[in-house]
Amino acid sequence: MPKVSIPPLMQKLTHGTSVVLVEGETVREVIDNLEKKYPGTKDRLCENNRIRPNIAVAVNSEIITVGLRKQVEPDNEVHFLPAISGG
Amino acid sequence: MNKIHVQSKINGENIEFLCEPRQSLLEVLREDLGFTGSKEGCNDGNCGACSVIMDGTLVDSCLVLAVEIQGKEITTVEGLATVDGLHPLQQKFLENASLQCGICTPGFLVAAKALLDHNSNPTEHEIRHWLAGNLCRCTGYDKIIRAVQEASAVVSKSA
């Protein structure tokens, strides 16, 4: 089952839990299932059925650029970070 | 408007133009005469991007009034290459990858030419001192200094 890391500043929503195992074969499914476990998380990560522009999602430590449809393998880790760019 | 008639020689060509007294040589070169090779980086004599040679002396064209070049000879970066090809400095700048963005390059080339014109075999310190009035933010100067050293070898050989 993919391992989802909850950012410290979102752990209020998960009652302090930092790592959650959730089903899902895509980032969308993972976030939907996370929402079922911890209501409110999806709204912090997505809007209009897209990842929020100021949020970056990493699957297996690579920050993805293809959005919610990104495939997730059972042994993958999923992270949520603020979006950044360079100089 | 009280424009003044000026006659001078730019890159070997006799040129006449009218300008306002307040116009700098840089402004007239770029906006009125179309020599946009000389660049404006600071407009107060602190970056050297507008360097030109005036009667054999290296100056910042942003600190020369256009009316002052009456009867004088000006060399800009556009005057370095000939029909036979690039000036050794230009060639060495290319071979050494001495330019990244290239905005400071015309000023460096003109300044380096003025250096080699009066000292064809300068030491590294002499090159660095001479070019201290030209700022480059991309290269850290290393490849520029090396290009001038290599060009000086070519120039002093052919001299």
Next chain:
Amino acid sequence: MSNNSDNGKYKVIGTRPVRHDGAEKVMGKAIYGGDVRLSGMLFGQVLRSPHAHARIKSIDTSKAEELEGVRAVVTSADLPKTNEDDMIDLGEGMTRLKYIRDNILASDKVLYRGHAVAGVGAINQQTADEALSLIEVEYEVLPAVVNVLDAMKDNAPLLHDTLTTDEMGEQTDKTSNIAAHLQHKLGDPEKGFNEADIVIEHEFHTATVHQGYIEPHNGTAMWNPDGQLTIWTSTQGAFVVQKQTAAVLDHPISKVKVVPQEIGGGFGGKIPIYLEPVAALLSRKTGHPVKLLMTRAGVFEGTGPTPGSYVRLKLGADKSGKLVAGDCYLAFEAGGYPGSPMFCGCMCIFACYDVPNAIVNGYDVVVNKPKSAPYRAPGSTQVAFAIETMLDEIAEKIGMDSFDIRLLNAAKEGTRRVDDLVYPRIGCVETMEAGKASDHYNTPLEGPYRGRGIATGYWFNIGFKSCVTASVNEDGTVNLMEGSTDIGGSRTSIAMQFAEVLALPVEDVNPRVGDTGEIGYNDVTGGSRTTYATGYAAYNAAQDVKAQMIEIAAKHWELTADDVEFVDEFFKNKKDSSKQLTFKELAKIGSADDSPVIGKGSVNLGFHIGGSFATNIVDVEVDPETGKVTILRFTAIQDAGKAIHPSYVEGQMQGGSVQGIGWALNEEYFYNTDGKMENSTFLDYRIPTALDLPMIETIIVEVPNPTHPYGVRGVGEANIAPPPAAITNAIYNAIGVRFRELPMRPDRIIAALAAKRESEPMEAVAGS
């Protein structure tokens, strides 16, 4: 000095050809943004705020409009109306549209000295400049705050009445100058510190510094009656200018064409827009094309810079020097509007090391300074200054070599970062080992008041979107159209990757940077992504061309594509080994009998933490009487993954390190008590000159990037991060004083030496 591990493997990659755009640049013929000339073109200038913080009560432009030669004056009133909470996504997260528009032309408030207030269009530059003095602006001056810690105080003057703190999407209810807070946590820091043998904690301050590109910002716009707006400008990303300008003007993006000109340096500072919308408004009002050129003072006071910062770092290590815990608090100055690279600082602070228990808290704080813009490895230099100097302190406590403590703790494949991400294959260790083995490090440094220091820095490998098209000409040359503006020779490094696939001489590939109407979307030239991502697109385009050429050969030989192969520069007939064609021969055949060959490459690459690491070694000499620091020798080492054009890789390393040297020793925004910048010239904002530096030695390390066909890692940024820390360490070794504030100005060194003399006998100072 590239250690070309795989010489012979490549024909083009790893060679040092003359750049395609070189001749026109050394001849002064290349057209930069400021060189644009259009018929009937007017010239403009921007009026800037003399105050650091003030409410605009009124703007009277009538006198300026009456001046002979003035054609139009524009203010924020000419921009579309903005609702307080209109949001917009400009590729770097959601931002308030009001912030973007107000930074172009201030509406209700000016938030920093140099904030644009009005624009003038006139028949020439002189008239436009003169008109500025005739615009009457009535200000209600407000107290200013230009320091991050002051701005965070409860009683600090507020820049924005409605600003609250964002915490990963959740807004706090308290209005303040703190725009965002981020936290990363790994392991159990508390436990880690309890188990540590050595625990040290220090505070660090860095000054606001500017990218310092020599070419001032510029923008020329032509707004046709049919609503078509064309913009010529020097930018790191034409598509970003298109997107932002369309948003600011509320104009359809399809009606905005951006034509990127040659660009005179950016280093991140030419990603945001400043003049383009103003030029557009002036053009719409006058019906003429209008060119705006920023003054140098305008550049310093109204653009860039990178944030001044406060960093508090606590490190715990065991007796062996192994880091066991880290705790970092950092606050960055965003400038007048939110958006400092604080997030990057949080991800970079521990990036070079394996710190099993760590926590980072970052704060993005608005102050009365220009809205900060990206600057080479944004946020990484500020935090490297802290951790790289404290590592040396730990090494000293336990009598360990500076490289050894870094190698002991160095991040490697599998290391988990403080942001919980895990590294793929990286070259951190390799750059440190190359440094330890370097001639520089192994050459003894002698003489009093001399010291050597080292430091390591990091930057990501940002991927994102790039595309190129390649059309094959009759003579076998190729026109390569790309959308990444070329700041440092990237045209050539991209063309080389294309040429490698087809074994073409790189001179036969003609790269050209297209405008937004000629080429598909490309993200900015920045984030160390151009040679990596656009190069990847060029590689794909070449594969596409190869496949089409194989088709042509197959048709020519009346075979199927499977019966043709491309090996060693030849398209070979598998059925008849006597038959083979070169690319040129085949191109000629194709141009006669087949449809034109156009290849394309298009990528949308992930953003990789497996970026590039840089290690710097520096020798300094301190004049104990004046406090002046001289750089005696400097070596930059970086993992390039694979150096496509080693000369331009070295150039990035040398340029980055020298910017770091300036940051360390002399560069800073100097503010008076009213919060006004006083040194907005190249005379008093002291970037290094040729006379201030030695040659910058380079060592290119090549640990291939597994996510790129040639193993490329972006090299544009990491080298700016180590110098301040490396020089701090060198100064300590020279005079026994450890600095925790940048820049390390001569007067600060003298003051520190004096303080040291009071606390110690003279010999301790002189001895070194």
Next chain:
Amino acid sequence: MKNFEYTAPNTLRKAISILADKNGNSRILAGGTDLIVQLRGSRFQAERVVDVKNIPELNELSYGSKKGLTIGAAVPCYRIYQNADCVERYPGLIDSAAIIGGIQIQGRASFGGNVCNSSPSADTIPVLIAYGSKCEIAGPNGKRRVPIEDFCTGPGKNVLQPDELLVSIRIPTIKNASGAHYLRFIPRNEMDIAVVGAGAYVELGNRKRTFKKVRIGLAAVAPTPLFAREASELIVGREVNDATIEAAAEAAKASSKPISDMRGTAEYRTHLVGVMTKRALQGAVKRARGGFVPNAVQEN
């Protein structure tokens, strides 16, 4: 900048009559490296700019064993360090001529212009003070000479009347066993304004073992460039040694009243006055004893 009338008289008389013309204020243009920047920055405006580079007297650069060195007010720096008499007899002038701006600035900027700009940090004035120079001023009522240390009256202010102009700077002939040296402190190695500048002239007596005559000039330590009279007189007759030089340095510190600004704090400047004065004296002594002291154009 506002437009102005440009005129380039070719005689002193014409120039003075133009300056005397009361309708419209005039600014004098020599090298323009200060004037053009100031006009552009609208620090002040001018109805008329008078280019004095066509006036023969202002281009004179000559040496005579009796009259000493004459530097026309419009002579650019590069002519000074390319002039054999200056290089041979007045190395202190070279020290200063070769560090004003970069090569481009030195191609235009003149000693006269630097003196008339009257900045407290002017790089030419301390060494001119050290050499005991005089300013030759021409006006409607003829010529007058003013000791260089009395020329500046405040930041950007000097003794010139609106209808006067500086014609030349006169530097006395050099005595035996004498030497001079100028140096300044700047954070970079070029392209900077002096944080503190110090120039020293010494004549040695008693087989070059004692100070016979000393003149120390300082820059950026007071509202005008300073003649450190007390420090200079203090060590006359004393033996040349570290203690003596240290004493002069301390006296120089005592006589300076620097301000704090972006280029340095008052405290740091005061400290530097000591360091620069000491080094200027050491360099001057070395030259007086026939030794070589490098500068920006003479490495070794």
